[in-house]
Amino acid sequence: MKNEVTYWKVNAMKRNIMIYLMLFAGGSLILKTLNHISIDLRSGMMEIYILILSLIIFVIQACKTIGVPSKDEKLIKERFVIYKIGFLVVLWGGIGMHFISLLLYDNQLLADSNTFTSLIILLGLIVAIMSAKKNKSYVNYKFIEKSTKHYYTSVLVSIGKLWLAAIGYATIVYSLSLSTLISFDKVLVVWSSILLSAIFFSIEYLMISIYEKIDYDEEILSIEKQSQRFLSKKVILLGLPMIGFSIISSGANLLFWNARLTGNLENALMIEGINGLLKILTADFAVIGLLLSFVIYKSIKSLPIDKPKLFNAFPALIWLNLVFTLNYSLILVYMSLYPNNVTADYMIQFTQITSYLSLFIMMVTLFIHIYMYPFIKKHHFPASKIFLIVPLFALLSYGSQQIISRLGNQNDQMMYQENLVAFIFTLIASFAYYFIYCSMSNDLYILKLESPEQEKAKVVLSKKLIH
Secondary structure (H helix, E strand, O other), X not given: OHHHHHHHHHHHHHHHHHHHHHHHHHHHHHHHHHOOOOOOOOOOHHHHHHHHHHHHHHHHHHHHHOOOOOOOHHHHHHHHHHHHHHHHHHHHXXXXXHHHHHHHOOOOOOOOOXXXXXXXXXHHHHHHHHHHHHOOOOOOOOOOOOOHHHXXXXXXXXXXXXXXXXXXXXXXXXXXXXXXXXXXXXXXXXXXXXXXXXXXXXXXXXXXXXXXXXXXXXHHHHHHHOEEEOOOOHHHHHHHHHHHHHHHHHHHHHHHHXXXXXXXXXXXXXXXXXXXHHHHHHHHHHHHHHHHHHHHHHHHHHOOOOOOHHHHHHHHHHHHHHHHHHHHHHHHHHHHHOHHHOOHHHHHHHHHHHHHHHHHHHHHHHHHHHHHHHHHHHOOOOOHHHHHHHHHHHHXXXXXXXXXXXXXXXXXXXXXXXXXXHHHHHHHHHHHHHHHHHHHHHOEEEOOOOOHHHHXXXXXXXXXXXX
């Protein structure tokens, strides 16, 4: 019976991933059509492959259930085998078709062909982990219960298999190029795409694996020791990349304007390229920020204490912030890829609107921290005083930049000063948030269970009130 339950959970996870792949394939075809790319077996090879194979698998699964109880053990096992084979064929075959399509497509490879590779992989892994979590399972269910050493050894073995697959794709691409007389320069472009995909997948899979191990260990902690952390240790896992990205982005802007100010145009061009890549990755970190926000929300929600009245409205604020950040990042990506389509007037309007919206988000963030402070102080959360003042750093940075821009002229010196102030406050706020995450995730909140005597007393009291 245990195997059947596991099969059912794995089937649900793989079904959801395949639905995600189908949505991605359909969206990709629509985007190609909007960009005036004719859809054929070369340009749409991956998308057509994923859609057809996924539909075939779903039809086979649907036919299997006709006239058979849904909880039939034999049916569940058969569906598990179909999903296991079908999922591998769709996923790894679809990835291979993508690289072959890049190799065979006649037109010049688009510069933005790999723009959203990391985001697509990240969203796919999130779909997998959320599907597994919903069914009280894990993506790494085969070895999640092992010791920490054996668990991460298994994770590294999985990553090693991924790199072997990448080498296999590279070999196939090279062999096809010899048989079809495709230039080696184009092969190098496809190889770079394979390498980039393997790097992103390895990093994000490792991150998701650490996430799952922390989640599993905290579940065990809650059951065995009847205690939990004020914040899950997952806030450190997700918070560190966010902090690192903020510091690197702010530092890159500072270095760019320093290079402009000192007349080092070669460095300025190089850093401008780095800034372009960071703008593309903004969407990825917006998704990571969403996960971080919900981990914080869920951690506080799970504590057995009364929450402030507005606490239940926080998910809506989290989603609104994601919409703003994604919209902002996608516009930045568009301006980086197609700078000739962006006018000076549009840039001015975009900057002004972004500035006002950023100020609004800062004010809302400050309100949330002030609103939550009495609750956090009452229940003895660690680092409560720093929690209260940390949103002020962003407002001070914003105010300082506005003062500098109004006192000076629009030149490289002024831009350097603005970015210097932003970098300093980013460092201060980043270290403050890191201290909060570490403090709140290392301290335990003891879950107080009522003793049998207390429960008995409550029953007696209730009887007296009834009489």
